[in-house]
Amino acid sequence: MAAGKGVKLYGMWASPAVRRVExxxxxxxxxxxxxxxxxxxxxxxLLQYNPITKQxxxxxHDGKPxxxxxxxxxxxxxxWKGNPILPKDAxxxxxxxxxxxxxxxxxRDAVRKVYFAEEEDTKMKAMEHLMEIIRVIDQELxxxxxxxxxxxxxxxxxxxxxxxxxxxxxxxxxxxxxDSKKFxxxxxxxxxxxxxxxxxxxxxxRDKTLEFFRNFRKLHLASCK
Amino acid sequence: MAGEKGVVLLDLWVSPFGQRVRIALAEKGVxxxxxxxxxxxxxxxxxxxxxxxxxxxxxLHDGKSICExxxxxxxxxxxWSNKAPLxxxxxxxxxxxxxxxxxxDKKVYECATxxxxxxxxxQEVAKKEFIEIFKLLEGELxxxxxxxxxxxxxxxxxxxxxxxxxxxxxxCAKFSMEEECPKIVAWGKRCMERESxxxxxxxxxxxxxxxxxxxxRFGVE
Numbered sequence: 001m002a003a004g005k006g007v008k009l010y011g012m013w014a015s016p017a018v019r020r021v022e023x024x025x026x027x028x029x030x031x032x033x034x035x036x037x038x039x040x041x042x043x044x045x046l047l048q049y050n051p052i053t054k055q056x057x058x059x060x061h062d063g064k065p066x067x068x069x070x071x072x073x074x075x076x077x078x079x080w081k082g083n084p085i086l087p088k089d090a091x092x093x094x095x096x097x098x099x100x101x102x103x104x105x106x107x108r109d110a111v112r113k114v115y116f117a118e119e120e121d122t123k124m125k126a127m128e129h130l131m132e133i134i135r136v137i138d139q140e141l142x143x144x145x146x147x148x149x150x151x152x153x154x155x156x157x158x159x160x161x162x163x164x165x166x167x168x169x170x171x172x173x174x175x176x177x178x179d180s181k182k183f184x185x186x187x188x189x190x191x192x193x194x195x196x197x198x199x200x201x202x203x204x205x206r207d208k209t210l211e212f213f214r215n216f217r218k219l220h221l222a223s224c225k
Numbered sequence: 226m227a228g229e230k231g232v233v234l235l236d237l238w239v240s241p242f243g244q245r246v247r248i249a250l251a252e253k254g255v256x257x258x259x260x261x262x263x264x265x266x267x268x269x270x271x272x273x274x275x276x277x278x279x280x281x282x283x284x285l286h287d288g289k290s291i292c293e294x295x296x297x298x299x300x301x302x303x304x305w306s307n308k309a310p311l312x313x314x315x316x317x318x319x320x321x322x323x324x325x326x327x328x329x330d331k332k333v334y335e336c337a338t339x340x341x342x343x344x345x346x347x348q349e350v351a352k353k354e355f356i357e358i359f360k361l362l363e364g365e366l367x368x369x370x371x372x373x374x375x376x377x378x379x380x381x382x383x384x385x386x387x388x389x390x391x392x393x394x395x396x397c398a399k400f401s402m403e404e405e406c407p408k409i410v411a412w413g414k415r416c417m418e419r420e421s422x423x424x425x426x427x428x429x430x431x432x433x434x435x436x437x438x439x440x441x442r443f444g445v446e
Binding site for chain 1: 277286289291292293296297299300303304316317319320321323324327328361
């Protein structure tokens with residue numbers, strides 16, 4: 001593997017974790033080469049760079065790979081000092097990292113449970129749980145335009161998947177949790193986020209994404225039977 | 226709670242996650258008050274300090290609460306940066322350390338829990354997965370003294386508390402870590418030469434008794 005200079009990002013167009021890295025790279029003004037991966041037929045390079053999890057995104061900087069989107073975000077922030085993403089203060093960082101893990105563990109899991117629920121009973125229970133989670137996020141956003149305050153910060157990039165892909169999940173799996181009356185702060189944040197110049201134009205096409213996740217859900221449910 | 230000075234750790238004696246924090250505090254030579262928690266009857270302090278997860282460990286530092294063991298360890302590393310660095314200085318090495326610690330967090334505990342909770346075919350599957358996970362970790366360790374190289378660091382700390390659980394896993398699922406992953410066992414012994422580790426890790430026999438207690442509580446034979 002030649003240690004080529006520069007930044008490469010191995011990704012997949014529909015993946016929220018990949019977009020998260022792209023938003024961060026854009027925020028920092030970092031030029032990069034994007035390589036689209038067919039996850040059903042992974043490239044030799046991807047498997048060489050990430051033999052452990054074999055997943056995207058993988059950032060390759062001067063020939064060296066970095067994996068896991070949250071790890072990549074911290075790496076980018078440490079190497080390119082302009083336009084900082086994470087807070088400088090140790091306690092503020094710890095709080096930000098805590099909410100990031102909340103997004104990745106609790107939120108993702110809660111959405112998955114509704115998304116893959118087939119029986120009405122299971123679905124209702126899962127939706128109640130998801131709404132509890134969104135209530136927590138709604139509280140965190142009280143009085144703020146973004147998690148980062150007036151402009152997009154680390155937690156906005158981390159929670160960004162909920163601004164677009166949650167809507168996709170709602171349509172594909174026929175449920176509704178994003179309610180502007182119940183969660184006014186969360187709903188405003190979604191609008192602020194997807195309309196922000198950093199994000200707008202850097203989201204996958206809605207129709208294509210709906211089709212992708214419809215197929216993905218069908219395949220997953222079939223494989224569970 | 227606000228304005229209270231000092232360091233307090235809310236923890237459970239046998240928790241490998243809590244032990245990560247105890248090892249980090251010991252490495253840094255930080256004085257702290259240890260508060261054993263009853264997880265069947267959670268204290269108001271715990272519920273107030275970690276309202277989202279209501280879990281241990283929680284570090285209280287000058288009235289601020291920090292949750293999630295690896296996040297706490299990184300916080301400790303940043304605040305008490307004058308001694309025993311846990312994460313490497315260089316960004317790529319830091320990213321590598323964070324990746325492996327995250328891998329350990331995602332894979333080890335969940336798989337290990339299935340090892341003692343399940344029986345028959347499901348237990349065999351869990352055992353196979355468990356050994357695979359540790360073989361990957363062995364690959365990353367290679368011939369190094371520690372995961373961090375010559376110095377004990379973040380990844381070592383993230384993994385080492387589980388070494389005290391090997392006896393329990395081996396006994397429940399009938400296999401030998403020494404046979405399957407000798408490099409990991411040797412690494413574990415090297416870690417135990419450090420006072421921060423040997424004074425923190427639970428006695429494997431006591432861990433096994435704890436697992437038996439859990440099995441009874443979950444109705445597993």
